Structures are given as structure tokens and as C-alpha cells.
Amino acid sequence: MSSIPETLPSLPSLPQNLQNGWSANVLLAYQSLERSFNHGHILLNQENGDHVRLTLASESIVNDAVPLLQRLEVGMPQSFTHQCAHTFGPLACELQLTALAAQGIDRANVAFLDPVEEVHTGRRGRPEKRVDEDFLKEAFAPGRNVSKTGLAAALGIHRSVLHKKLKAAGIGNR
Structure with missing residues (x-):
């Protein structure tokens, strides 16, 4: 097999x-x-x-x-x-x-996505987490029932970080 x-x-x-x-x-x-x-x-x-x-x-x-x-x-x-x-x-x-x-x-048919990229900016502190904007647009497309809290947990980022990334990508609130 x-x-x-x-x-x-x-x-x-x-x-x-x-x-x-x-x-x-x-x-x-x-x-x-x-x-x-x-x-x-x-x-x-x-x-x-x-x-x-x-x-x-x-x-x-x-x-x-x-x-x-x-x-x-x-x-x-x-x-x-x-x-x-x-x-x-x-x-x-x-x-x-x-x-x-x-x-x-x-x-x-199974594809593994890694939509979050950690970028070391050269400054002190934690690296910046960059989320793929196309992934966010697809996740929050009409007809999808994805909560912000659930998506943030799945991506391994905080809700406020997800909110900032959504705002920067021009994806409105639901």
C-alpha cells in the first residue's frame, strides 16, 4: 500500500x-x-x-x-x-x-502552510511576526466563520497582534 x-x-x-x-x-x-x-x-x-x-x-x-x-x-x-x-x-x-x-x-491533497514568519529586526526584544496578508484575506473572506481569537491561537500570535495585522492589511472588522 x-x-x-x-x-x-x-x-x-x-x-x-x-x-x-x-x-x-x-x-x-x-x-x-x-x-x-x-x-x-x-x-x-x-x-x-x-x-x-x-x-x-x-x-x-x-x-x-x-x-x-x-x-x-x-x-x-x-x-x-x-x-x-x-x-x-x-x-x-x-x-x-x-x-x-x-x-x-x-x-x-494536504498542504501545510506557514503563514507566520519571524523576522529579526536587529533591535532588542522579540522578533517581529509577519503574517501573510493573502492568508488573512482568505481566512476572513465572506462565508468563513473564523474567529479572531481562534485564528490568533492557531497562528501562535496574540489577539492584539492579529488585530494590528488585519488593520494594516485593510481587512475590516466583522
């Missing part, structure tokens, strides 16, 4: 503990991580994946494997837990994208 699983990183093997070996809890946790990883890969390599199973596998990684990694972080080398995190992140994303594709939602 997807050609991306070949590019996903593989799960790192458990590092050796030269002192006493790993405790049974660490070994069980690693086996659980391995099971989640292998299950996700199996689902991605199926021809006609069921979107429910793909979504459940992705949610299992987020809800089970990630908290398990957070608990393992205490006694494990940091490089190991970071490698595991960088392995499970793309796997969970790919499972979600494949689930969407199985439902008929094409990811090629």
Missing part, C-alpha cells in the same frame, strides 16, 4: 549492560516495544490494510510505547531511548497516513 516503510528506521537493539545484565522489567519492556514495532511494520507491508487496525496500531504506539520509553529513560543510555523515539515517531505517522489513505483520503 505504501512505499515509505522501507525508509523507516529500524528498532535499535537493547544495549549491553556489562554490570549485571538488564532486569526482567527492562527486558519485558523491550519485548513489548519490539512487538509494537513489528506489528506496525507488518500492517504497513500489507497490501490492503484496514484503516481501523492501522489507526489502532498508531494509537498503541502513542499510548503504550511512548510512555514505556519515557519510563525506560531513567535507567537506560540516553542515546538508546532517543533512537527508539526517532524510530517510533515516523512509524506512528506512517501508520496514520496509511490509515487515511485506506479511507480514501489522499495525503497529496
